[in-house]
Amino acid sequence: MRVPETYSLLVLARIGNMFNAFISYAWRDNEPFPGNDEGWVSIFVDGLRVLLNRELPSAFPQGSIWRDDEQLRGSDHISDTIRDRLHQSWLFVPILSRSWLNSTWCQDELDIFIGLHGPKSGRIFPIWMEPVEGLSELFGKMSKYKFWYEDKNKQSRIRWFPYPNHTDHEYGHILQDLARDMGARLQLLAEEEESLIFPDGQHCVLINGGDNDWELMQAVARHLDEEYGIGYALPPRQDASLNETEMERDLCDKLSVCNNVLFVYDKGPERQVQQHITETLRIIRRSEYPPPLNITLCLPHGRQFGFKPSHMRVFQCSGPRLEDCARQLAQVLA
Structure with a gap:
């Protein structure tokens, strides 16, 4: 069960x-x-x-x-x-x-x-x-x-x-x-x-990261969808002319239909990725019935990251492409 x-x-x-x-x-x-x-x-x-x-x-x-x-x-x-x-x-x-x-x-x-x-x-x-x-x-x-x-x-x-x-x-x-x-x-x-x-064990992953990793986020989303049949949601670009309240509403709406969150970090900036993680945790915890969603951070092998909540998974990709985190996540969700 x-x-x-x-x-x-x-x-x-x-x-x-x-x-x-x-x-x-x-x-x-x-x-x-x-x-x-x-x-x-x-x-x-x-x-x-x-x-x-x-x-x-x-x-x-x-x-x-x-x-x-x-x-x-x-x-x-x-x-x-x-x-x-x-x-x-x-x-x-x-x-x-x-x-x-x-x-x-x-x-x-x-x-x-x-x-x-x-x-x-x-x-x-x-x-x-x-x-x-x-x-x-x-x-x-x-x-x-x-x-x-x-x-x-x-x-x-x-x-x-x-x-x-x-x-x-x-x-x-x-x-x-x-x-x-x-x-x-x-x-x-x-x-x-x-x-x-989520019929037949399907999943939907919210993918987020820093402004400098937008193309990486899109690549990971394509891999999840095309190679593993896993649904995804991406946040709006920072230049999408949304105010802070609208950005938060968008995040809340997407969290409501996702059962996994994946943060990718390569070019960052790191502080912005940490802010995204903090904001996601804050929204979850202030929810009336908060579940700890499956949260994962993906970063290059050997890269340090200065923030790790106790329940967050960390994938360190040793392959030539950071999109490899899509494969690692798919294996965990299988």
Whole structure:
């Protein structure tokens, strides 16, 4: 599975703008029992949020689970806010109960989510709060996380209801299983998003350097494209009549669709190349969801360079042409 450090900025931005899960539940199932501050659904979501955070890389927003706790449902139809949250959620978690099954709003939430992703998307994680007839018609063979059991008298009992029972360790085990399965699915969805941007393991490299190495940058770009099928982006020339803000905007836009950055240094000037590296790192780090992109510096064999961030690769080309760094980078990305 792809480690989070290699997600592109574009995918990380999408992850950051989405909720990990939408909780669909009936209000009656979250009424606090006398003496309790929270209802069953609230306690369940609090626990799931903590466990899911442990399963996800830091690239995912922590605690990003949405549920309607302000009664946003309209009297006759789903509100625009709930509809928007369904569009913005990766996963759908229905709290299945008799009240849920009898709720028009809950059914509408399910219909909207299935309409967005289909019935077999693997994005729905049903929570079986209590025994309910008719679930097979709605959810087929989907895994249902069963939070009820039968006691010795064959009576159904909801775990942690009416009061949280911290001696009931099975509740925590089921919740852990749910969080692990959801975490795995979320990371797979991020993988799928990445593959849409870089299909079949393809890459896009932002190539930058000093003013005196513009022709070298173009030559490296041609080699990457023609010989190795690797996409590239070049910055505008310094004489392109762009102001500082426009230059920075151009760099941000190109970083958002690249998963590698290559700096070339031959004639430099060195200080300008260092400034480009610093500016790139600054943009990445101030991003709301910053990934350390794969950053590489290419320079002639034996040449000294006075700046090296800890995670930056350095290629020293021993061949007659500095364009050889295209071959070295292609080998690393293969």
